């Protein structure tokens with residue numbers, strides 16, 4: 001593959017796709033939502049256990065999708081576990097801005113960490129939805145929406 | 152004489168365009184839309200440079216010329232389909248609009264609760280949703296003929312579903328997601344035996360083989376110009392004259408009337424009754440040019456060459472470990488839908504795109520097909536006569552690299 005493709009399909013992403021983290025149904029959970037991308041049929045469930053004080057104690061997912069959506073979901077669970085709900089929402093905003101090129105990880109302050117591997121995706125407008133599906137679904141679960149569709 | 156592919160390729164300027172990251176382009180998305188030859192582009196260009204005018208109502212030179220060219224294109228469609236008369240050729244904005252026209256102007260006024268419309272599992276959403284809308288309005292019933300594992304309609308089941316309740320059968324000629332070429336002539340005969348009217352969705356079929364509506368005895372046939380090397384935004388509804396005559400207009404407006412008073416309006420005669428408003432004049436003229444182009448190349452050579460591509464491609468695809476072709480009908484167009492064991496279609500599409508190769512991934516507007524095969528999506532390479540075996544070889548090397556990335 002060309003150098004460019006490695007920008008999008010970096011080892012980190014391929015590795016999370018191959019062996020996704022927290023890839024299991026969470027029982028019991030306090031929040032759950034089902035995300036669906038009508039364009040490609042991708043579909044995943046996000047489960048959260050949030051403590052009374054608003055800390056995300058556990059977060060897991062299950063589903064079918066492309067490497068981008070699966071890796072994004074896996075990395076999301078790793079990065080929001082242990083954070084407060086407010087911090088997770090804030091991280092989603094930052095991540096979204098990263099995908100739409102409104103945030104430059106080199107210049108702007110952020111707390112994205114490894115999530116910056118997705119920075120090349122703005123060049124592929126059709127794939128932004130894949131990267132954002134799990135996050136939208138997580139937010140939907142927190143907002144008590146049973147299903148979330150990207151469109 | 153065989154097609155001179157190098158020469159043919161020179162007719163299509165878009166083939167020389169570059170893909171992503173300035174890679175040489177391989178265009179394998181012809182089932183979505185085809186490229187347009189210079190002959191089509193220059194005809195539409197000529198219209199806008201020299202003949203811009205409204206048609207059917209001008210007394211000035213440009214309008215008369217444009218009207219003549221527009222009507223000449225209608226005759227080209229008539230000849231392409233071997234329709235009996237010009238009254239049977241209605242211009243629309245595409246296959247989708249033609250099907251909606253039929254649903255609203257044929258099915259909706261005539262169907263009663265309990266009447267049946269028969270479709271198949273492999274229909275495009277454009278040949279499902281308009282009928283469902285009619286079902287909402289009339290209480291009719293939609294039946295679906297199943298397909299087998301090769302992606303062929305199971306004809307015994309199809310025949311079993313036909314009955315005196317069946318009023319409309321609407322079936323795809325060539326499937327855009329499976330490549331299957333349906334044996335429509337016999338299916339039309341079967342439908343007529345129970346008194347049903349047969350609608351043929353030739354959106355893909357129109358570029359696959361010549362269609363003789365009289366020989367097929369088909370009642371309605373629809374297609375889009377843009378899949379026949381013509382412009383977007385123009386399509387055709389063919390209908391037998393007595394059927395079109397019996398139907399109320401689809402849309403009201405200018406051109407479709409003879410006289411209007413607030414008390415009573417008299418509709419225009421066929422085919423104008425179904426062409427309300429200013430049509431896509433340049434598009435229709437371009438479609439005429441695309442028909443000239445295809446018939447100029449010659450159907451016999453096109454068919455032989457596409458068959459060759461299909462056979463060659465099938466062999467290559469079958470040689471890839473972990474790849475499954477979805478759609479392996481005995482009679483097939485060079486449309487290759489496939490799934491890979493460890494790679495999602497979306498990733499295939501993006502990684503091939505990085506190599507300058509354009510394919511389509513997803514459900515291809517045929518979600519019932521995906522459900523039938525228990526998959527969310529496929530990758531689809533669809534070829535036509537300007538594609539080559541060399542392109543298929545390059546495609547295969549790129550595909551193997553994609554598989555390597557996910558190993």
Ligand SMILES: Cc1ncc(COP(=O)(O)O)c(C=O)c1O
Nearest residue numbers: 245246247275277327354355375
């Ligand atoms: C089999 C089939 N029917 C109908 C359509 C709809 O055609 P259009 O979108 O040009 O109206 C398509 C287009 O993909 C098709 O492949």
